[in-house]
Amino acid sequence: MEEFAIFRTPQTMIYGRQSFEKVGEEAALRGKKALVISDQVMEGIGYVRQCCQYLEDYGVEHAIYLGVASEPTDQYVSESLEVFEKESCDLIISLGGGSCIDTAKAIAVLATNGGYIGEYMGGGKIADHAPIPHISIPTTAGTGSEATDVTVITSTTDDVKMMIKQPAFMPLVAIVDPLLSVSSPPHITAATGVDALSHAIEAYLSKRSHPMTDMMALSAMKWIVGNIEITYKDGENIDAREAMSLGALQAGIAFSNASVCLVHGMSRPIGALFHVPHGYSNAMLLPAVLEFSKEACIERLADLGRIFHDENESLSNREAAEVAVRSVKALCLTLNIPNLKQWGIDEGAFNQAVQKMTKDAIASGSPANNPRVPTEQELAELYHTCYQYQFTTEEKVQ
Numbered sequence: 001m002e003e004f005a006i007f008r009t010p011q012t013m014i015y016g017r018q019s020f021e022k023v024g025e026e027a028a029l030r031g032k033k034a035l036v037i038s039d040q041v042m043e044g045i046g047y048v049r050q051c052c053q054y055l056e057d058y059g060v061e062h063a064i065y066l067g068v069a070s071e072p073t074d075q076y077v078s079e080s081l082e083v084f085e086k087e088s089c090d091l092i093i094s095l096g097g098g099s100c101i102d103t104a105k106a107i108a109v110l111a112t113n114g115g116y117i118g119e120y121m122g123g124g125k126i127a128d129h130a131p132i133p134h135i136s137i138p139t140t141a142g143t144g145s146e147a148t149d150v151t152v153i154t155s156t157t158d159d160v161k162m163m164i165k166q167p168a169f170m171p172l173v174a175i176v177d178p179l180l181s182v183s184s185p186p187h188i189t190a191a192t193g194v195d196a197l198s199h200a201i202e203a204y205l206s207k208r209s210h211p212m213t214d215m216m217a218l219s220a221m222k223w224i225v226g227n228i229e230i231t232y233k234d235g236e237n238i239d240a241r242e243a244m245s246l247g248a249l250q251a252g253i254a255f256s257n258a259s260v261c262l263v264h265g266m267s268r269p270i271g272a273l274f275h276v277p278h279g280y281s282n283a284m285l286l287p288a289v290l291e292f293s294k295e296a297c298i299e300r301l302a303d304l305g306r307i308f309h310d311e312n313e314s315l316s317n318r319e320a321a322e323v324a325v326r327s328v329k330a331l332c333l334t335l336n337i338p339n340l341k342q343w344g345i346d347e348g349a350f351n352q353a354v355q356k357m358t359k360d361a362i363a364s365g366s367p368a369n370n371p372r373v374p375t376e377q378e379l380a381e382l383y384h385t386c387y388q389y390q391f392t393t394e395e396k397v398q
Contacts, residue, residue: 024058031091098143127168142192144252190335194283203254223247265366269357
């Protein structure tokens with residue numbers, strides 16, 4: 001741990017069943033007209049209309065932007081900012097997955113600080129002015145973006161996922177209602193669930209972890225490991241959905257303060273170049289990266305192994321670390337997580353992109369937080385390993 005540590009969270013966090021109903025009350029405390037940033041899926045389900053009704057109940061006017069159709073891009077940011085300014089809004093509400101929330105984070109900062117979102121990458125431009133109040137409402141148990149000061153926006157000019165981290169990007173309010181995640185189909189539940197698990201694991205393994213983040217990361221791992229298969233097989237199980245939502249929230253808090261590591265560093269270039277959703281790309285990479293990192297973090301991986309199989313207390317740290325890696329591989333197999341080849345990425349195109357992906361991953365800074373920091377050559381080799389990585393050929397770990 002460093003000499004001192006910083007721990008940031010949203011000002012207000014409301015979680016639990018029916019907490020969505022609080023959005024009107026929270027909005028009325030912070031503005032008069034909200035821009036609701038969401039997508040066509042949330043509109044079709046009826047969540048957007050429901051949100052607007054809650055706002056109307058408290059006298060809050062609203063405008064709507066539903067253009068988020070993929071991983072967030074600078075185009076979505078410019079379009080939604082134009083709507084925000086044209087409609088004279090003073091409040092932002094994001095409703096959906098991480099893409100909607102990340103887009104809203106960018107608008108909240110740009111509306112008061114100006115410039116192009118890419119200028120904020122790497123601290124090139126600092127948000128000196130307070131952002132527009134932002135209420136984030138996730139509909140998946142995955143990204144944890146509702147509780148982080150990070151936004152990831154893809155540049156459409158050079159296919160780079162810009163990871164931007166500053167306190168101003170933290171939502172003011174997070175509302176986490178597990179009932180909203182019931183709409184997620186099994187494959188989304190699986191990918192976002194492993195995404196949340198990767199957040200918790202990387203926060204715990206990160207060189208920048210500290211006792212407060214460890215507490216959140218360990219709790220998140222317990223909630224997620226104990227409930228992810230249940231929600232995958234039975235999406236109507238509200239108790240398990242609630243546990244996953246809480247785990248994803250805690251994982252988001254953990255990694256926002258401890259930073260992520262090699263999985264995320266490698267994942268962003270894959271998403272930018274091959275348009276693999278963030279949750280899937282993290283899930284595809286996690287087992288292989290844990291194998292690569294294992295020798296440098298035996299004790300911490302052992303803690304994860306004992307979460308998977310707490311009934312076997314006689315395992316040595318090394319044995320428990322092996323259990324952790326095998327258990328994550330088996331989990332990905334159970335959840336039908338594909339590898340990069342199975343996803344449909346052309347092998348020739350992938351091989352041609354490895355050099356760029358390697359350089360972009362290193363430039364992001366995330367691999368430097370990993371317990372074992374790869375050389376450029378090792379990172380390139382790891383990309384090749386991940387392309388057709390087999391999660392396991394074993395039976396589920398006992």
